Amino acid sequence: MRLKNKNILIGVCGGIAAYKVCELIRLLKKNEANVKIIMTKNAQKFITPLTLQTLSQNKVYTDTFESEYFYDIEHISLTTWADILVVAPATANIIGKFANGIADDLLSTTFLAFDKSVLIVPAMNSNMFENAIVKQNIHKLKSVGINFVEPESGFLACGVYGKGRYPENQKILIEIEKLLCSQDLAGKKVLITAGPTREYLDPIRFISNRSSGKMGYAIAEEAYKRGAQVTVVSGPVSINTYADIEIIHVQTASQMYQKVKEIYEQYDILIFSAAVADYRPKTTNETKIKKENTDELVIELIKNPDILKFVGENKKPGQIIVGFSAETENVLENSQKKLEEKNADLIVANNVLEEGAGFDVDTNIVTLISKEKVENLPKMSKSEVAKRIFDHVVTYLCKM
Ligand SMILES: Cc1cc2nc3c(=O)[nH]c(=O)nc-3n(C[C@H](O)[C@H](O)[C@H](O)COP(=O)(O)O)c2cc1C
Incomplete structure (x- = not known):
């Protein structure tokens, strides 16, 4: 199992697809990975920290100013602990913050401090996804080496058909494995x-x-x-x-x-x-x-x-x-x-x-x-x- 004992930090944002990340956590645990979660304030309006805490079997982090995260010497910081940061679902808002270096909550601050692989899974209304500003933000993040899983096309929660749907968790799992795996066949x-x-x-x-x-x-x-x-x-x-x-x-x-x-x-x-x-x-x-x-x-x-x-x-x-x-x-x-x-x-x-x-x-x-x-x-x-x-x-x- 390639993910065995890997430390996966998941950032969950306030989008309607937030409930789908539960399945991703379950898959990662099944693959014997260690999972810790950061939830934005708005993510907690969609699903509760209790759910994600139970699934990940770890405390869920929500607050930048919790001493445990930055200062408690008995705890290793999340950025040091994690092998990869996965943001799923990623809202247009968090993508905008990431692309512009804004660090006004725990997830965006962690992103700026994180120097290993980052995988972003955008999920949003198709008009939001096609918005020129959102596209520019994604392009900017890609250009500095941030990885994305393309959203799927289909019926969205808002009732329209278009691109922006949260992809299959299995697909996200594979991209995580790919990023954690040595690329010794690159170019072959x-x-x-x-x-x-x-x-x-x-x-x-x-x-x-x-x-x-x-x-x-x-x-x-x-x-x-x-x-x-x-x-x-x-x-x-x-x-x-x-x-x-x-x-x-x-x-x-x-x-x-x-x-x-x-x-x-x-x-x-x-x-x-x-x-x-x-x-x-x-x-x-x-x-x-x-x-x-x-x-x-x-x-x-x-x-x-x-x-x-x-x-x-x-x-x-x-x-x-x-x-x-x-x-x-x-x-x-x-x-x-x-x-x-x-x-x-x-x-x-x-x-x-x-x-x-x-x-x-x-x-x-x-x-x-x-x-x-x-x-x-x-x-x-x-x-x-x-x-x-x-x-x-x-x-x-x-x-x-
Ligand atoms: C019912 C509802 C569903 C939403 N779904 C999404 C979504 O799927 N994607 C998205 O980017 N924003 C969505 N939003 C808007 C975000 O919640 C909003 O931009 C918020 O500021 C995001 O906060 P966060 O990025 O800190 O989690 C939704 C809002 C509501 C009220």
Whole structure:
């Protein structure tokens, strides 16, 4: 868990979305972060300090002149304590104060004294958000390195449709993680294949596999958090990911192959986690195959193109290739062979028969196999596996 033991200071302002920050606090606590809250005077008109105190399991700070904050030597100041300041929801008012160096309450004073990452989550009426002064203030703050989460468009509490809505808390959580995470993939372009493929027999029937795409998407999200520009060539999955990750949807192995072939040269790190069908039906009926009077139906299969092999054979200088190997026997032996034969730099091998590994679960048990070393990892979340893969890539393979 990347947020474990991180100190997150949240500034809550007097906007109608103030109640939504409760969910953010809950998510942060679930991720084992420490949370402290500053509320503006007006925020307390919308939700009570008691609610936020209970959720954060910490005292809520509201007053600049409380001795505890500035002078009590037994307490570390909030600015020193926090790893990041998140202002959510941020009103037009607080953004204006921040942009103009006004420090007339605890939150604006803390902002001026804060020298680590700041993330602002504006939420307001669309006219307020589109107001030229508010825009200028946001622009000014961005220009000095303050980070923002863009508000969403939709129906606002004031009854109008427009931009200004408080975004999904999950999205805010990811931006917090990104800001707290080392940006060791900044400037890198990462291409990932994910999910299953579908090999059609007719317009409505296909041969596929149990891949959910969870592993590939976890890899994409990890790369994004570490600063990479990320593209996923994805088979059919039901996963929503961050808007900043480019998703190219494909269905069949041939489509995936074509897409990868078309774009792979542009990428620095290529990770092939998709469960690509090895074979496809020799013919695909244009209309639905009808039930006949025969008891048997024989389907002839032909081999699909090998995406990993193609990229391995046509690898560009400096490219790093990571392949996945889903095995049911001789895992190490088969994966080492694959490393060599496919000209890969790293093979992530897993025995898909092990409980908690492989398809459609949130965990995986993998072995990282490279020329440098073989590393057996215990059962862990797919997000953690993704982290370990990039740790390996950065430590052993990238000439950063
Ligand atoms: C019912 C109500 C809802 C409001 N919602 C918002 C809002 O969503 N965003 C915003 O910027 N201001 C909103 N305001 C205006 C702010 O409360 C006002 O600008 C206030 O001075 C903000 O104080 P603060 O920034 O110190 O918390 C709202 C006001 C009221 C009465």
